[in-house]
Amino acid sequence: MKSLWLGRVKDSVADRGRDLLGLRSHNKTAVSIEKLCLALLSEKGEASGTALAREVVLHYSRMSQSEKIAFFELLNTRFGPDEEAIIRAVDRYKESPDPDNYLALRKVSEPARQKLFRRINIAPNGIQAIVAMRADLLGALASYPDLRVVDADLKYLLKAWFNRGFLVLQRIDWGTSAAILEKLINYESVHEIQSWEDLQRRLASDRRCFAFFHPALPDDPLIFVEAALVKGMSDSIEPLLDEKTPVLNPADADSVIFYSINNCLKGLRGISFGNFLIKQVATELAREFPGIKLFSTLSPIPLFKRALNNPEIFTEERLVALLGDDLKPICDAAGDQNVMAAIEKLLDEPLLHEDIIADPLQRLALAYLACAKREDKPYDPVAFFHLSNGARIERINLFANMRGRGMEESAGIMVNYRYIPDDFEANHEAFVHHNRINLSKKLQKNFRALHSLW
């Protein structure tokens, strides 16, 4: 069957429509975005519908930052909800909360911009434009907080459109198009991809990379995860990132290590796929490699150093208790009586002071992961993500990432969050309802000794 992708056809429809509307490109400024949007919402024919949608997209793409803000304000006011109509509907509903009045209330409380966004989607590449629009809007929210109602509408729509039921899991490998691979290079922010050669190593036969795609955005991965097939649970990031690491025969692997997961489209912020992705990929790999016994991440603890320096989290009292007899050797070795300063100093040359600092660091990290909270949930966002997925903290690895950010943020520590399919459900429930932090047996034992010190 020949497939005529809409893009091409829509372009023609749009071309004709533009001609009819006198929207010639040499005449760009003649029509304001407001008029275009009003026309797009009005009773215009389909032909002009596609043409108008394209003009809106084109117009928007040429806007300066300040013009975009003005456009968002327009969406907020001119295309916002009709307050008076809502009041009227509200009154009728209060009088009689019957289905008719309920539907009328719902209808009237949906602002015109919702319909506008839906119509813009008809344009060639309309969905890209809308996602880009939300990325711009999110960037503006800090300075223009009133725009968050506009964002609420955009997010609502995108959530419907990017329903996970529509997403397609695709493997990414060296046979993938350069256009998509280039996006991986651009979007990888956990462990930056240095070059095409670096990327090629990450896609070798002992690696797996999977992404979610939306069928209307076939060249735009929404989120991707990188995994390594290894022997034994990885305790250091270096072998996973080093291009020179010999390629393992996948048949010899017993473990899968997820070492990076990245969202790609800023405009989809708050619409989460990550949890789903890891589990699907684990399912997929379990099928491909029946010999795999362990699925785990190797993850940073990005707020650990910040927490260490936060006296409300690591109070003087807690620090002293947790460090115990190690307190003195640390201060002595560092030549500094301030505990935090001493630790910082030793961490400048961690391997030199391994014997002094290793045990205390393990304890501090475990206490941080298990006890440091924000509204009853883990203070660390990565811990929160994996624990809420139903994973458990399997192991804390010291000196596991000595590269820049790894040291600065996580004190070189990386954590294995282990995914055990049979435990997802129970772990997740215990975490969500009882704030339970799931730990491996060994960490549980360690934790019992620490618990009372926090």
Added chain:
Amino acid sequence: MKSLWLGRVKDSVADRGRDLLGLRSHNKTAVSIEKLCLALLSEKGEASGTALAREVVLHYSRMSQSEKIAFFELLNTRFGPDEEAIIRAVDRYKESPDPDNYLALRKVSEPARQKLFRRINIAPNGIQAIVAMRADLLGALASYPDLRVVDADLKYLLKAWFNRGFLVLQRIDWGTSAAILEKLINYESVHEIQSWEDLQRRLASDRRCFAFFHPALPDDPLIFVEAALVKGMSDSIEPLLDEKTPVLNPADADSVIFYSINNCLKGLRGISFGNFLIKQVATELAREFPGIKLFSTLSPIPLFKRALNNPEIFTEERLVALLGDDLKPICDAAGDQNVMAAIEKLLDEPLLHEDIIADPLQRLALAYLACAKREDKPYDPVAFFHLSNGARIERINLFANMRGRGMEESAGIMVNYRYIPDDFEANHEAFVHHNRINLSKKLQKNFRALHSLW
């Protein structure tokens, strides 16, 4: 790039989830659909999310008609809007119609079933299930009118998901899968497809068939149109339906005749694509065959006979005026003084009475198309569809469809609605805003003579 379609993967995720939930299939009745839906909406983990969604779909698929009604009622009440919460939100909004209160109102006025539908979509084939659900619901609305609020929600969601921006135009031909072609056979209701051989003729090289598909339903055409490449504007359906009609060399054609357009999925009723489809196909064919000069339909006027027999439309006075001097010959030939009865009789053997009946029939049909209205719009639904698309009535063809329904409903008459790209916009506007019926020059002339007689 290897594409792992979600279906397969989701099935595994769902399998595992089902195990965890104790939702074994031998235990089907153990869990009520209400509990499943509540669980699906609750804070369950993702794994069980997919599993639960699948269970809901499975459960639903096994329901009897009465169980389905009970389920819809459940959606209407248990998963409907929270009246009290709305009242509270309404009060706060009236107090202060600020963004926060506005968003709160919108949030609370969205019923739980909306979220439920979105989560059901996660199931393997969830979208099919939801579309099928709406088809069932539509069938029940007549007897259970209170369910229309549930339908409003379903329709709202499906409208978002089936946004035309996501639809893909595909050509259907003999190289298309039998699974899809079988659906054409099943869904074609304008001119039934008698056999695979009939279908094959309709897909020969002088024919074109196009359909819209949604990427998540690759085997389900949403709507399809059948077109014939011919010489001259067709004035009869027979050559288009006759399997024996010789295949024309497409290069020799000067006209495209759209002779059938069918919606496929009952569950998408009210979400229209037809208008868009005809125009895109015309654009596509204009590109493929630069020699094509005319795009037109050959359409029935399905309510003509009913209108003729409706004394509120064709009043005695109008009939007499429109028939004029032809009145007597008709009654004489039929041996019946009742005009309508006489006409009916002559139509039993139309070709025998061609000379008596042809002119009056032309006049009646033109009057019907141009003057018979329902709320200021054409009484005939097919006329309404094409006129609102911006087409014009080009020609009225007598004795154009002598087959059963063609005679019974349309008195054998078929109409050419002509699509002239340059006129779409103006025609559409004139029709929408001024109720103008666009006619070809010749029909305009004829119409001037009739106008005052209505």
Added chain:
Amino acid sequence: MKSLWLGRVKDSVADRGRDLLGLRSHNKTAVSIEKLCLALLSEKGEASGTALAREVVLHYSRMSQSEKIAFFELLNTRFGPDEEAIIRAVDRYKESPDPDNYLALRKVSEPARQKLFRRINIAPNGIQAIVAMRADLLGALASYPDLRVVDADLKYLLKAWFNRGFLVLQRIDWGTSAAILEKLINYESVHEIQSWEDLQRRLASDRRCFAFFHPALPDDPLIFVEAALVKGMSDSIEPLLDEKTPVLNPADADSVIFYSINNCLKGLRGISFGNFLIKQVATELAREFPGIKLFSTLSPIPLFKRALNNPEIFTEERLVALLGDDLKPICDAAGDQNVMAAIEKLLDEPLLHEDIIADPLQRLALAYLACAKREDKPYDPVAFFHLSNGARIERINLFANMRGRGMEESAGIMVNYRYIPDDFEANHEAFVHHNRINLSKKLQKNFRALHSLW
């Protein structure tokens, strides 16, 4: 990556070339096929190469039967080997059989038509044309035996082109294009496909159909096999052909029955793929359904009746010995003292005489399969095919195909040839080198009793 199939591009190249050559289609007769072939072989440019090849194909497609014969004769003589040049090369080779003279001999002994066929392949659909040409040629060989040298060249080339290394195994199901499915309907000659509904049943979820394709002929299956997933080894064809047979859940099947295998392109006669196909499909199905324990055919014994009536095979003496005590009851029941005539009579109503005829029929069939030979190999071609593949005769099923041809040719008997992967090699060797007929244990036992009677 956009793929521009050669067909389309070549058409353009060919169009231009045709213009240059003055080969306009209104001028078809102006150029003889001989001139076209000479030009195609000559030092013409590439553009005209493609154009010329297309003209040859076009010319050929319009030829009458007698013109085709004339063309083949032309290939035999005008484009045949250069006898004098061969004699010269032969002389030089005899003088000195060195590499140069050897290569020269080979070069000169290749006739011009070989190169011609290779160049015709450049035409759009050239390969189809060449395969069709050979089909025509094969049809003419009986009357024109001298053309077999031309056929030898064609076959040689096609054997190279259709090397199994290039063939692609594809599953055929209801999702396959109607164009391909139609070919199945046309080519199935073992058990005719009665209708599209019949075909659909044969492609249901408890059936599998696979075909080999050549990449240059994506719409032309070369050979296909139909298999049924069943419980227990099938002993009758009826349930496999009956559209009403309930669809089995594939997970419940323990056996795969190959019940039909058909070659499609007559032009590829003598280039066998069947053996390879059954084994690959068995491998494929063993992977898909680990629970399958048995792979077997259900096959006719198409020359059985002919052999029975052939007194050189079933001699009077053998018949009497094989029938033994059953001889009299048979003749009595039939009221005919001629053994063969008696058997024929009883077979008219086989089930009525089951108790009399069953045992003798088993013996006759087993003797036929195991003892009736042609040049030391099984007389029955189907037996020869499966035995040479390494299968064994597993069971002889009486009254297994009561339909027309089944009774006429095979006396209603069908045979299970069982494929046991671990035995292929040894069976094949024993069959090829020692003419051993491999039998199941039970049949071996039966055979020991019969052996001396032949």
Added chain:
Amino acid sequence: MKSLWLGRVKDSVADRGRDLLGLRSHNKTAVSIEKLCLALLSEKGEASGTALAREVVLHYSRMSQSEKIAFFELLNTRFGPDEEAIIRAVDRYKESPDPDNYLALRKVSEPARQKLFRRINIAPNGIQAIVAMRADLLGALASYPDLRVVDADLKYLLKAWFNRGFLVLQRIDWGTSAAILEKLINYESVHEIQSWEDLQRRLASDRRCFAFFHPALPDDPLIFVEAALVKGMSDSIEPLLDEKTPVLNPADADSVIFYSINNCLKGLRGISFGNFLIKQVATELAREFPGIKLFSTLSPIPLFKRALNNPEIFTEERLVALLGDDLKPICDAAGDQNVMAAIEKLLDEPLLHEDIIADPLQRLALAYLACAKREDKPYDPVAFFHLSNGARIERINLFANMRGRGMEESAGIMVNYRYIPDDFEANHEAFVHHNRINLSKKLQKNFRALHSLW
């Protein structure tokens, strides 16, 4: 339709076969390649056929250079033609050159290795192995010239398999897989690709890259051509190679410049596709961009400097005549009375001496292209290739490639060979049959002045 690529299936078949044969991989050395090849040629079953073929491929892939030579010698002798049998067949043919004896002669003169190669092709990736084998063999021919008969067989087979009728033209762009793009980087030898960024510029929207693929080698381009859409016929390579060159809107282009064409697989040497490729791509681009008026190459003249220094080509007499009055200024400027030495010196800083050297260089280059011959054909291989394709020499561009090899070999000169579809045929014929060098009008005029000086 699900497509089960043979590779996967064949691997399984091969696996089973290997088991049967006891060809376990830990036992590699147990079986010699000779035995494997003999087995592959013998009456083994199909299952072992695939397994054996794979073993041969595996064996070969592990061979050292000297083992490969030994293997080729084996092919030459053990699997070469049967001399005695040929002599016998030869004798019979001389006695009676009838079809039977002719076919017998042909059959016997085909060596066993031909069949062996055909059977190796059954292995997974067999075709790759055979192409690689020929690449190795070609590398060895210089030292082992007797192996050329083996090469003749390999080439013969590959020529049949890679018949242009089977090749598929595909566009290569940034949406192509990295695996294929990497091959472009590796194989581009005319103008090396420096980096992925360089490649990306060469695949931008004002560039086109096309390659021929064989369906059995979907990831291996056989030959590719790079073209630029530009305004006006390019006279310098720099803007085409510079990553910084602004991307032209393709709609603004009037010319296509082919600036690089590369064969990829060494093992296909002598099987030419280039001529066909340029014409097909020109046809394709003419369709895509109706505004393109000119198709031309920008090519080096790689043997120009070598010819200049070859006193048999540029004899003293010719040089003096061609340089005329420019002789003295050149020698003066260079301070060297040896003409060639003087020219070389000035070419060290060509732009500095442009006014002195430009005219003479034009004359020398034109004389070289039009008059320097080898066996009546152009001495320059690039000129030979394009002229034999039917192109004409349009313009000679000085200082067109100042990069290393461009200066060293071509003295910085590049030539536009122009492809005018309507002239292909006549040009090609004139070139092939009459050795005519086709020149643009302007160059023809210049040439008339030079002609008598050579």
